[in-house]
Amino acid sequence: MQSNDKMNIRNLLLILPVILTLSCQEQKYADALSPEASMATFDLHEDFVIELFAAEPHVWDPVEMVFDEKGGAYVVEMPDYPYKPEEGKGRGRIRLLKDTNGDGMVDESVIFAEGLPDATSMLPWKGGLIVTSAPHIYYLKDTDRDEKADVKEVLFEGFFENNSEAQITNLRFGLDNWIYAANNGQPGDVSYLRKPEAGKISMRGADFRFRLDTDEFELESGTAQFGHTLDDWNNKFFTQNTLHLQQAVIPRRYLERHGHLSSLNVNLNISDHDFEMFQQTPPPYWRAERTRRRNIQYQEQKLDRVEHAEKYFTGASGGTVYNGDAFPEAFRGNIFTGEVAGNLIHRDVLVKNPNDPVFTAQRAAEEKTREFLASTDPWFRPTSFAIGPDGYLYVLDFYRQHIETPVSIPDDLKAEMDFMYGENHGRIYRIRPKNESERRPATVDLSKASTSQLIELLAHPNGWYRSNAQRLLLEKGAPENQTSLDDIIQNHETPQTRLHAAYVLEAWGLLTAGHVDTLLTHTHPEVLRHGLQLAERFPPLKPTIQKLSAHENATVALQALLSLGNHTDKESLETLALHLAKRGENRWYRTAILSAKGVTEPIFLTALFEKAGFGSTEDTWKEEVIRETAYILGSNGEKKSLETYTQYVTKAGEAWQKAGLDGLSKGLKKHEETKPELKVFLDALAENTENPAELLKLITSNL
Secondary structure, three states: OOHHHHHHHHHHHHHHHHHHHHHHHHOOOOOOOOHHHHHOOEEEOOOEEEEEEEEOOOOOOEEEEEEOOOOOEEEEEOOOOOOOOOOOOOOEEEEEEEOOOOOOOOOEEEEEEEEEOOEEEEEEEOOEEEEEEOOEEEEEEOOOOOOOOOEEEEEEEOOOOOOOOOOOEEEEEOOOOOEEEEOOOOOOEEEEOOOHHHOEEEOOOOEEEEEOOOOEEEEEOOOOOOOEEEOOOOOEEEEEEOEEEEEEOOOHHHHOOOOOOOOOOOEEEOEOOOOEOOOOOOOOHHHHHHHHHHHHHHHHOOOOOOOOOOOEOOOEEEEEEOOOOOOOHHHOOOEEEEEOOOOEEEEEEEEEOOOOOOEEEEOOHHHOOOOOEEEOOOOOOEEEEEEOOOOOEEEEEOOOOOOOOHHHOOHHHHOOOOOOOOOOOOEEEEEEEOOOOOOOOOOOOOOOOOHHHHHHHOOOOOHHHHHHHHHHHHHHOOOOOOHHHHHHHHHOOOHHHHHHHHHHHHHHOOOOHHHHHHHOOOOOHHHHHHHHHHHOOOHHHHHHHHHHOOOOOHHHHHHHHHHHOOOOOHHHHHHHHHHHHHHOOOHHHHHHHHOOHHHHOHHHHHHHHHHOOHHHOOOHHHHHHHHHHHHHHHHHOOHHHHHHHHHHHOOOOHHHHHHHHHHHHHHHHHHOOOOOOHHHHHHHHHHOOOOHHHHHHHHHHOO
């Protein structure tokens, strides 16, 4: 070998580590694939096929899609993510997608609206779109038929706007005619510009709902992040990063009746498989390295904590109930959730035990060790879903190299990352059953349907038709003759259709006690639940509400107790007291009863201890009732009720007395500013709890 050759080999060996290092750095983050190549990485449930519906250049950065009553597919694009846009420089867009040759793929798009900061969600309304774009909710409409919005009305303002991953979003039209939105519990003082005299509401700790037909707006239970869905019965489920599926068990309006509950949190993680997921992509370099560093820090601090970089939910997004009619029956009511960090789609089967008022989310039998869809393409970012008029499930793929808020990534790792890389990409897929010989057409136009035709669609097997028909009937207003709806409520074989008909009448102002009484004789628990909610408007139906509070089905019984809690007469309060003693071990029954208007009344307390026999045993769960009741009474500050309460609790065991003191002291703290003399007793309580009965009497007597 020549000396020059030896030198060249030696030099090559010297620079090889540098070459390898540079190569590894270049390969830290994969590059984009074509739509076809990305689809080839999908491992999908064997009974389905996935097809490309739209891709760049017709769609970029998609986060939500809706089909309006004409079948038009509108998509919200969010190119500013993950940065907050500069004032007046938001780049958010809404596109109208078109399939001009009928081959099932989008080949043209029109920008319906642009310049929207952090736009994330839409809902069709009166020929236009309601759009969330923090800090606003807008109404956009094209009035001159050029397919571009020329009307832009601010409906609501004041929503939180400082985190694009946790802002007002996910507009959903409910069975009850309310429009629901996710707010992630973020703060904000929100006002309705069509009704400024209504004032502002503080949004902290809640989601949001409103009606434009009645000019109402209010807080709603739940702290949905991005993924907020309603089933056929208006049960609310939502996603929040690591908790991929929660249920908001009790509506907020019940929790605020007396204003003194210690907590308004009714979120419940209903998954029986928690954080586990079956990811096929390795974690990105930044996440693996950040997790490694954090785990070292936890060990050094001797914390009992371990962070996982993969195979655990960290980016759950877009949870959507499937209520179409194209999938097999076993998939109806399932919830599909995207995992943008794990590059997969997860499916949950909802199960309801008649003895439990809440749902359980389980994996399907065939998905115990896999996901409904998992990709090996790390750019696959399934943010949300839509069910079309064809009954198929549409998947919106944000398709970015990185999807994470930069503030949570160490600076040295962040320096290697371009968070905007891929902003000119985006895909939308359609999932349909494999056994279909032909794809269903998606062309439809309900805008020209008559009232009678829309009423017929309330019975359609695809929820898209039912929901849009109900909304359009609400918008059209009542005709001169609506007897067909009476017949549907009385006789229709499908429970959902009866409820759609009832809520159309409600929107028209034509719902009667007779209609509701008919619902209350039905056997389906969800029909009964809605019948009970509607019965709250008709005082003569109170005896039926009271009777159904003892119903054997937990869903019915819980709602009856919530509805009965609007009444403060002696008979109603005694019934509530009896059920608290009997069913209070269950958190949801307990919360429902303790939220009732009349629990601050002496008559309720007397009934609880004397007629219901609550004090006959001192079970552990009853301590929580004692503590919460004391909190409510202390917060309420009504002396006579506190004296009645103290009379019974001081006769109980020490555990109850201490629980009572604990709840009372926390409730009374609300009054420290207006009643500074309370501070003396609260300080004494903090220092001495050896004689709780005497302390209870002392505090109560000095209020």
